[in-house]
Amino acid sequence: MLVKFWGVRGSVPAPLTSTQIQSKIVRALHQMAGRRINLSDPKAIEEFVTGLPLSIRGAVGGNTSCITVETPTGLVIFDAGTGMRELGNALMKREFGQGRGQASIFFTHTHWDHIQGFPFFQPIFVPGNRFTIYHMHPHVERVIVDQMRSEWFPVQFGHLSADLEFRQMQEGEAVKVAGLEVRSKALQHPGVAYAYRVENGTSSLVLATDGEYKNLSASHTKEYIDFYAGADVLIFDAMFSVRESIIKEDWGHSSALIGADIARQAGVKQLVLFHHDPASGDDEIWRVYQETMEYLSQDFTTTPPEVVVATEGLEINLSDKHNFAVGTQMTGDVAIVSLEGHFDAYGAEIFEAQLDTLLHKTNLRKVVLNMAGLTELNMAGVKALLEARKNIYSMALAQLPSHIHRVLELAVTTDFFAIYDAVDTALEALSPSDNERH
Numbered sequence: 001m002l003v004k005f006w007g008v009r010g011s012v013p014a015p016l017t018s019t020q021i022q023s024k025i026v027r028a029l030h031q032m033a034g035r036r037i038n039l040s041d042p043k044a045i046e047e048f049v050t051g052l053p054l055s056i057r058g059a060v061g062g063n064t065s066c067i068t069v070e071t072p073t074g075l076v077i078f079d080a081g082t083g084m085r086e087l088g089n090a091l092m093k094r095e096f097g098q099g100r101g102q103a104s105i106f107f108t109h110t111h112w113d114h115i116q117g118f119p120f121f122q123p124i125f126v127p128g129n130r131f132t133i134y135h136m137h138p139h140v141e142r143v144i145v146d147q148m149r150s151e152w153f154p155v156q157f158g159h160l161s162a163d164l165e166f167r168q169m170q171e172g173e174a175v176k177v178a179g180l181e182v183r184s185k186a187l188q189h190p191g192v193a194y195a196y197r198v199e200n201g202t203s204s205l206v207l208a209t210d211g212e213y214k215n216l217s218a219s220h221t222k223e224y225i226d227f228y229a230g231a232d233v234l235i236f237d238a239m240f241s242v243r244e245s246i247i248k249e250d251w252g253h254s255s256a257l258i259g260a261d262i263a264r265q266a267g268v269k270q271l272v273l274f275h276h277d278p279a280s281g282d283d284e285i286w287r288v289y290q291e292t293m294e295y296l297s298q299d300f301t302t303t304p305p306e307v308v309v310a311t312e313g314l315e316i317n318l319s320d321k322h323n324f325a326v327g328t329q330m331t332g333d334v335a336i337v338s339l340e341g342h343f344d345a346y347g348a349e350i351f352e353a354q355l356d357t358l359l360h361k362t363n364l365r366k367v368v369l370n371m372a373g374l375t376e377l378n379m380a381g382v383k384a385l386l387e388a389r390k391n392i393y394s395m396a397l398a399q400l401p402s403h404i405h406r407v408l409e410l411a412v413t414t415d416f417f418a419i420y421d422a423v424d425t426a427l428e429a430l431s432p433s434d435n436e437r438h
């Protein structure tokens with residue numbers, strides 16, 4: 001799954017000011033000192049500029065909350081802050097521009113910084129596009145409709161061309177969209193905000209924005225740590241400093257250092273600092289990032305999470321960790337099913353679903369599994385193979401890499417399968433030629 005950030009600010013959009021841009025230019029020029037750059041060569045200038053750190057050449061971004069998660073089977077949008085406008089423009093260049101788009105939208109809550117981009121999201125004006133809006137608070141539909149009333153916006157919700165459907169979720173309920181499972185958890189925030197945990201079988205992402213952790217003792221944080229446990233990515237409300245979060249008690253926000261503690265305790269791999277205070281300039285945000293890493297470096301007993309600053313345009317790719325694919329090719333009455341990648345719990349689910357379709361669609365009775373492309377086999381994969389063997393009249397395994405064969409040996413299951421070195425040999429065994437039949 002590809003995670004992309006379209007809006008990273010909290011509360012209200014905060015565009016860069018002229019003073020801030022000027023300070024970035026000054027620093028860029030400082031960086032030029034002592035370097036021989038041919039200023040009459042546009043390429044040389046371009047190279048120099050792209051080599052500068054993001055804190056100088058770019059911006060954290062001024063738009064409010066909007067994050068997408070895209071998988072090979074669909075698009076999921078979290079929150080509709082002003083970042084959603086730019087997302088819409090990008091989607092219009094794809095199938096959403098032709099009215100063939102489909103996406104799910106999840107709302108954490110309905111504060112301005114999480115809904116304001118919705119009326120400016122172009123794909124909702126295109127007939128044929130379809131959106132399912134998942135929400136926890138019962139008032140989400142009313143709020144989204146009301147913010148487009150004529151006093152505030154020229155086009156009313158009822159006149160939108162796309163097909164929009166609201167769906168109420170319950171806390172803890174698992175919803176399946178785009179090959180992902182999405183679950184929710186209430187956070188301490190005025191009016192309650194909900195964190196979402198997104199899983200695809202092996203990778204996990206938690207979006208926990210707009211949440212305050214007033215009491216940090218173990219018994220109080222346990223429910224959150226359990227929900228965030230082992231996540232590959234935790235997107236965390238780092239709006240305030242710890243000091244501010246104490247002064248601004250009950251404002252419903254947290255800080256990077258508290259995020260660092262919680263991420264470490266939950267065994268999170270990557271902590272993304274998010275929902276930046278509109279009052280914080282880029283320099284301040286990058287300083288907090290440095291300080292968070294410094295803070296985490298004091299603990300030597302556990303591997304600290306990697307710290308990342310959420311910036312507009314940031315992408316995190318979690319898809320390469322679970323690359324399982326099934327391909328099918330028919331040879332006479334035998335299907336050659338090739339398996340590739342990690343045959344684990346996630347792979348087992350794909351394998352079972354594909355095999356099920358294959359068995360139901362065709363009158364298939366003979367299958368050769370070409371396992372040459374398998375990189376990993378775990379017990380979920382072994383179980384799936386054993387189950388398949390029960391359902392298929394005649395099944396053979398072919399071209400097993402030695403480490404995959406060894407896994408079958410360790411599970412003491414080799415005698416359950418007909419195993420062949422080559423696909424051709426397996427095919428011959430399943431379809432004996434006329435000569436051999438005599």
Ligand SMILES: [Zn+2]
Nearest residue numbers: 010011113210
């Ligand atoms: Zn917010």
Ligand SMILES: [Zn+2]
Nearest residue numbers: 111189193210
């Ligand atoms: Zn809020």
